[in-house]
Amino acid sequence: MINEKRVLDRFLEYIQIDSPTKDERKFADFLMKEMEKIGIEVYMDNAGEKVGSNSGNLIGKLKGNTDGETILFSAHMDTVSPGVGIKPQIRDGVIYSDGTTVLGGDDKAGIAAILEAIETIKEKDIPHGDIEIVFSIFEEGGLYGAKNLDYSKLDAKLGFVLDSGGDPGQIVVQGPAQNKINAKFIGKEAHAGVAPENGISAIQIASEAISNMNLLRVDEETTANIGLINGGGPTNIVAKEVIFEAEARSLKDEKLKEQTDHMVKCCEEAAKKFGGEVEVEVINAYGAFNVDENHDIVNKVKAACTNIGLEPYTSTTGGGSDTNILNINGITAVNLGIGEKKPHTLEEHLHIKDLENAARLALEIIKEYA
Template sequence: MVNSKRLVDTFIELVQIDSETKHEGNFQAFLKTRFQTLGLEVKEDDTMSKTGFGANNLVCRLPATTDADAIFFSCHVDTVTPGVGIKPQVKDDIIYSDGTTILAADDKAGIAIMLETIQLINENNTPHGTLEFVLSVGEESGLIGIKAFDMSALTANYGFVLDTGGPVGSITVGSPTHAGLEIEILGTAAHSGIEPEKGISALEIAAKAISQMKLGRIDVETTANIGIIEGGTATNIVMEHVRMVAEVRSINSESCEAQIQHMKGLFEKTTAEMGGAITIKVDMKYGGYHFDAETNVVKIATKAMAELGMTANHETSGGGSDANIFNEQGKETTNLSIGYEKIHTVHEYIPIRELEKATALAYEIVKQVASD
């Protein structure tokens, strides 16, 4: 049913249009025209002024032919670097870059799947409820585009993000709450060779606090990491200032908060004991979600996979995606694997067979929802 040549040609065309994060404008304009050509109503929001990114978000709507539920599919249009001048290569039914750039299957494979699914629906007069296709900017820069998106622009109350790696068949049933922490410790500068006793080392304060801290894998649901430590101006000055950037992730929001308080408490207690000063900023990046086998979007995707002879794999992710923001804003959403591998590297690739399977799955989801 899937037109493999057309699908591959579309994907290859898409990845050759540059759209590194913050520079999505030309690609978004191309997509606006492409979706309109396929008969969809395209609406563009006005979030560029808020995000500072290279384009607005798009919602492309295919009107219903039945009274079935409205659903949406979502992909992001931006890529990581190096993503300029991508030259896709096909070898042994696998698509690679030429090794000097990423391939941008993350997430242009998802967009190719969207376009092919729409063409299959049109060609086969497939009955469907309202179908909405969300194209967001700035996902690779912290889900910036979808955070600024007005969810009231969607008719659908649930949907599917096409943006997870690995073989087709995985359904993301859990994703963590993610918090960022910025910690600044202020000590007292002094000449380290003449009068170090008069100094208070911000680095020593940080080291003492961290030595007592639970980090890494906290439990099966929770992780914590300090990824950046910077400070100091010279070897002969007791370090006056240290800045650290950390994160906490947990499938359980209460565990996430408990870990944040654990880290804050140790930093604050140690700083006070050693005579320094401290400021800690906590930024909740996004909320988590957790589904079970009876959650509607999970049931739909699982049933569609069974219809295609696939075995569904329910997975919990340690990372976030636009699906986190949809769920946070009341739109039940899971993230489906679409077959790409080794993303964010110049070794990224996608097997053509996985691209075909992911398209067949999206099309089957449309049919399943229409038949219920």
């Protein structure tokens, strides 16, 4: 039922409106006008003021014409860098950038699919319950839009996030919690040529700590990574201070704690070994989510997939998304595959058929809850 040309044109227009993280306002203003034109009541919250963005999250509402259950659709407006001046290219049914930027299918493909589905139900007068929409800011880099969303404006207890790289039919039912682990190693300055034995190298402490850590793929449910290390100075001075920024993720809270404690212990033992100091800060970035595969929301998506000829399958993910935050805030949500390939790279691309199928799936989910 969807208009295939319109959903493609819609997506191509969206990705050419710049919306890097914390600078989403131009795109948000455009979407507000488009949503109002479709007949969606739309409101912008004040999350931007809290997180340093020039826009808030968009919250849309469409009144139902049946007494079906209220459902929520969600996607994020911001894109990663380099994402300014995107010039889409279409080759053999696949949409690419020109190779100098990302494509922005993460997550404007989700937005295009959602709005295409809703415009279709309005045009075709398809029965539907109340529908709510959240288009969030500042998803990339911390899920800050969803964390600061005005949840008082929402009634839905079931949510569908369109923001996964799997093919349409993928239902992500489990995602990890993440801890940020920031460490500052403190040594003692000394002349590196004259009296190095009087110094304590912060670089040496940090190196010892990192070399003793279990990193990258720890097990099938747990990962860890050092993302940044910085410090030191001239080669003739024993380095006094080094910092690193790291993360740990796991699908299981107890494993996340175990991995985090291990990394902190490595830092402390390294500092003790060389006679230096270390200050470690652990910040929980977001919690895990786990939706039972027998939950009605999963069964409804599976039925919707089958209705339109897609093969449904459940999966887990190692990445965070607004799905984590919605679940924490009392909205049972799953993340749906929409075909984003190689996101966050210059090779990002999206098959047109996947964009169309994502819109068809959103429409069919609406019909399942009518």
